[in-house]
Amino acid sequence: ENVTHTAATISSLPKRLTKPVDLICVGEVWLSHKEFIRINKEREKNGEPLFANPRNAAAGSLRQLDPVVAAARKLSLTVYDIDLLTIYNTSVNIPKTQWEELQLLAGLGLPTNKNSAFCRDTEAVQEFYSMWLKKRETLPHDIDGVVMKVNAISLQRLLGYTAKAPRFGIAYKFPAVEATTVVEDIVLQVGRTGVVTPVAHLRPVYIDGSTVSRATLHNEDNISKLDIRIGDTIILRKAGDIIPEILSVVKTLRPRHTAVYQFPKKVAECGGDGSIERIPGEAAYRCVSKDSGTLHRQRLYYFASKKAFNIDGVGPKLIDLFLEYGLISSYADFFTLTAGDLRDLPGFKEKAAQNVIQAIAAARTVPLHRLLVGLSIENVGEETARLIAETFGSLDTIMCASQEEVAEIYGVGDVVAESLVSWFKNPLHQKTLAELLPHLVLENPVAHAGSQKLQGKTFVLTGTLTTMSRDEAKDCIRQLGGKISSSVSKKTDYVVIGADPGSKATEAEKLRVPILSEIDFKKIIAPN
Structure with missing residues (x-):
């Protein structure tokens, strides 16, 4: 910035x-x-x-x-x-x-x-x-x-x-600041792709500069490992001075007759009969039904977010208002809104209504990869969507691609390929696209002019860069012909590390992938 x-x-x-x-x-x-x-x-x-x-x-x-x-x-x-x-x-x-x-x-x-x-x-x-x-x-x-x-x-x-x-x-480092508080409830949250995450609702406690009232419990295995129960007194700290993390339970303070937490078989927010299932090979659960109201709301939030259509000023609170007043029920409905629809909403005046409509109009022109992101296709994140868009070049080509063709893209693989192809084969999704596409101007990927000295090279970025944002660094790599991957493998050419790098840096060292500091990276992308 x-x-x-x-x-x-x-x-x-x-x-x-x-x-x-x-x-x-x-x-x-x-x-x-x-x-x-x-x-x-x-x-x-x-x-x-x-x-x-x-x-x-x-x-x-x-x-x-x-x-x-x-x-x-x-x-x-x-x-x-x-x-x-x-x-x-x-x-x-x-x-x-x-x-x-x-x-x-x-x-x-x-x-x-x-x-x-x-x-x-x-x-x-x-x-x-x-x-x-x-x-x-x-x-x-x-x-x-x-x-x-x-x-x-x-x-x-x-x-x-x-x-x-x-x-x-x-x-x-000095010893991490710790605090004790009480688990008042364990609540299951449903994400936009249907993954169910348990979250501990805590008695509010001030720790290291802020008040904490929630902490993720990650999954069923973690709850069992820590033996966390509703009513327990727990020891809490901030991992990396940011994320609340439950370290342990003070079992000597456990109330009598507390019940072992049982992961439910059904979650109402999942829709259908509420059934959930454990994802094969993982510790996480997901909704069996893909059409719950909670999931639908999360997808609308994500559709308008910065990573997808980037509709300026249209966040979760405003989308909740649109839903409450029956103004939208699908992605396409965003683009049929008028200033007149918004004027009667609480807190809306003429100028605010015009600003929202202008922001929606600006979002009609969208790069192909952002459309893919906005559709909330399971396992298709921002970088994966970009790889798919750059490989196939147009939405029509993507829709006609076979699972084998998608899986051949470096950095994609079988799991993503199955998700993508299945999504486009679903009649409900085809109807969603048919309603949405007439409102959009799709920008297909174009080849970058100028030097392509990073052609064929794959980069992974981790940590915070000081002289540019991560998005700026990614753009530089792409303009020079390189590719971005979200994970480190033996096929990765370079891992660029900034301040506070994560597990990707450790993986790079383990696989002997060349590691670049920010200064080294800037030398590589500098004009010859």
């Missing part, structure tokens, strides 16, 4: 460096506890929803369209690394160590962490860690540990990267 307009309002970010250099540096924008409290008091006074924690508030402020609002929130910046450096004056020396890099950044007028330290041995590192474990509450912001790096940049280059992180640096 381009946030230059708001980043420029950060008072600690200088408008001009003190010396003639060009550089790309890495830093983090944050909001102090004091400023966070002030902002939330102001929002409460104005009747606005409160921010959950300083991290969310900082991210939301940086993404503000209005720089005046961002400026009023007094964001802070800490710069900690140099990616690229060009020097125009011999008075500036190229740093040879991480410590010299920090000194150079500070000397250029950029805000650095004044609490950084140069440690000569592991004992000094441990002392530094222990000190900040005790003193963390004195800082104006939250921290969850300290980062250690090898000082010599030459050694950093020699050590390189593992699948998950640089070998020359490691995050020495």
Whole structure:
């Protein structure tokens, strides 16, 4: 995302460096506890929803369209690394160590962490860690540990990267914040493809910056493994400081006569007689019927979402309103709505109605792969849909393709092929398409002009990139003739890793697939 307009309002970010250099540096924008409290008091006074924690508030402020609002929130910046450096004056020396890099950044007028330290041995590192474990509450912001790096940049280059992180640096985390609360209920949620997921409804508890009232239980096997029952007191933490995760049950606090949780045989939201079945070879359950009201609603949500038709401003709440007033019942109904249909809805005025109709009109022109995504075909996600669209080139060709032809596409396989071909053979789905297609202008894939130097190469991306979004990186690869896969295999040519990479990075290391840092990746895609 381009946030230059708001980043420029950060008072600690200088408008001009003190010396003639060009550089790309890495830093983090944050909001102090004091400023966070002030902002939330102001929002409460104005009747606005409160921010959950300083991290969310900082991210939301940086993404503000209005720089005046961002400026009023007094964001802070800490710069900690140099990616690229060009020097125009011999008075500036190229740093040879991480410590010299920090000194150079500070000397250029950029805000650095004044609490950084140069440690000569592991004992000094441990002392530094222990000190900040005790003193963390004195800082104006939250921290969850300290980062250690090898000082010599030459050694950093020699050590390189593992699948998950640089070998020359490691995050020495503080113990995760844990809390106890009570499981008040276990509720089954039905997703758009019919997969049934158990979710624990918890007595609300504040943990690590936000209030948690729900946590996924994943599947029946996980419930059995932890022996979780309604009424249990559980120990909860945030996995990766984000996702609520139930660690264990405090069985000494278990109420008498609690029943072992039995996964039901039927779920009303599944439609039909409500039957569910375990997916062969997996721990998950799914609805036997594919036509429940809950599933239908989820599919309408997904159809309008960013990944599919990207109808701006039309989210779940508005779709619920459309359904409540009987304005839509199918995908095609979105495109028959008029401003007159919307004017009588609660909270709708002329301008709001016109905006929605304009957004729907803009969504009529849709790339072929987004249509496939929007149809909620089981096992066909965004990347798979793109591969299918690029291989066959048109909807007619896809509809006529055999299961064998689809399965031959690298990255697709038999399971996806069966789902796709079965979907198009279903008479109800054929009727859905017949109603929808007259409203659409389909954009078939076109060959990219220019260099195709990545032709035949398959990439997997994992983690957060700092200089571009993941979608931008994927577009660069495609424009140069490469392909994107959502999983790592022996046929993968490169795995690009950003910050906090996931299990794909580990798999790449296991299969000895070449791993690229963001800097390495940018060199590959750069013009020759």
